[in-house]
Amino acid sequence: MEGVILVTGAAGFIGFHLVQRLLKEGCNVVGIDNLNEYYDVKLKKDRLKLLSENKNFVFRKVDIKNKKAVDRIFETYRPSYVINLAAQAGVRYSIENPYAYVDSNLVGFVNILEACRKYPVKHLIYASSSSVYGGNKVSPFSTRHNVDHPVSLYAATKKSNELLAHTYSHLFGIPTTGLRFFTVYGPWGRPDMAYFSFTKDILSGNPIKVFNYGKMERDFTYIDDVVEGIVKLIDRIPTPNENWDETKDDISTSFAPYKIYNIGNNNPVPLMNFISVLESALGKVAKKVYLDLQPGDVLRTYADISDLERDINFKPSTSIEDGLRKFVQWYKEYYKAEI
Incomplete structure (x- = not known):
């Protein structure tokens, strides 16, 4: 990976861990972030x-x-690789503040x-995001599946990112790879995520909110596994399939230099099981x-x-169990919490 790697959203959860890993590999990294107040600055x-x-x-x-600030970064540092993790996150917040998602996830992505x-x-x-699968019923969710039925604005913006990327791959030959992340968790995580707020509430003795009466499953994916996948994909640059045929070929590929992958644990965990493991890690x-x-x-x-197993x-x-134990250990050290 010669040259500069630009990571947007470098102060975010995934961005932070990715930059850490790239720096350990000896890479030159430029990170950008707007340090917004969506969660604890x-x-x-x-x-x-x-x-x-x-x-x-x-x-x-x-x-x-x-746009001017983004162009200035590109002109100054001339990155060889760009990993765009900057986005307005959160499904529920997109219902309350849709324009934040339009600004960052649509306007911002076009600027990139x-x-x-x-x-x-x-x-x-x-x-x-895995959110693009929306109302899909068939599981496991595959990149071969249609994703035209989002159930949140956040999901719709992420689907839009994939469409925009394909257009630019086709028109201008920009090799693009989209990563549909599945419920990433771990140390230094986002406070708005359930496992984080659960930990805070359990330790303080406050009740946790269990939605849909606990009848949900999530493909919880530990941050180190996610970063490993991203790093292995940096040099796996998609190439066009000139004979691509939508009636028989994988729709996550294209006649353009374009690819979509899922990055998940391939092992959905019932929410109540997840809470039980967290309770065990906290001892409460x-x-x-x-x-x-x-x-x-x-x-x-x-x-x-x-396809991710096949390709990288x-x-x-x-x-x-290991992932939540590591998170609780970090939480205790960072917040000096009594566990």
Whole structure:
């Protein structure tokens, strides 16, 4: 991976861990982030503080919805690879504040694509989401499945990212790879995620909110496994299939240099089992309040990762027990919590 790697959303959960790994590999990384207040800015700044200890890391505070600022980054650093993880996250928040998703996930992503067009890159990898599977019933969710029935605005913006990427791959030859992440968790995670808020509430003695009465399953994927998959894909640059035929070929590939992958654990865990493992790691039983399914939520996520296994030998290795134990250990150290 010669040259500069640009990581957007570098102060975010996945971005932080990815940059850490790239720096350990000896890569030169430029990170950008707008440090918005969607969740605790201190957590983001503490991530950046750790990253900035490495001389191969440069950080610039940039909002990807600002086209001039994005172009300036590309013109200054001329990245060879771009990994776009900057996005407005959260399914439920998209119902309350839709324009934040339009600004970051649509306008911002077009700015990244335009910059890749103006300052050519070897490969653009970008974050999609398992949310794109929306109302799909057939599982495991496969990149061969149609994803035209989103159930949240967040999911719709991520599906839009895939469509925009394909268009730019076709028109301008930009190699793009979209990654549909499945419920990523682990140390330094996002406080708005259920496992994080559960931990906080359990330790403080507050009841946790268990939606759909616990009748949900998630393909929880540990952060180190996700990062391993991303790193292995950086140099796996998609190529066009000139004879591509939608009636028989994989729809996650194309006549353009374009590919979509799922990155998941390939092992959905019932929510109540997940809570039980977390209780065990914390050594404390949760008080539970059972509620109806929330708007925008899906009942089950389950990743088919067969093409990722085939292409880069991707096999998640972290059990939910080990992953939550590592998260609780970090949480205790970071928040100095009594466990």
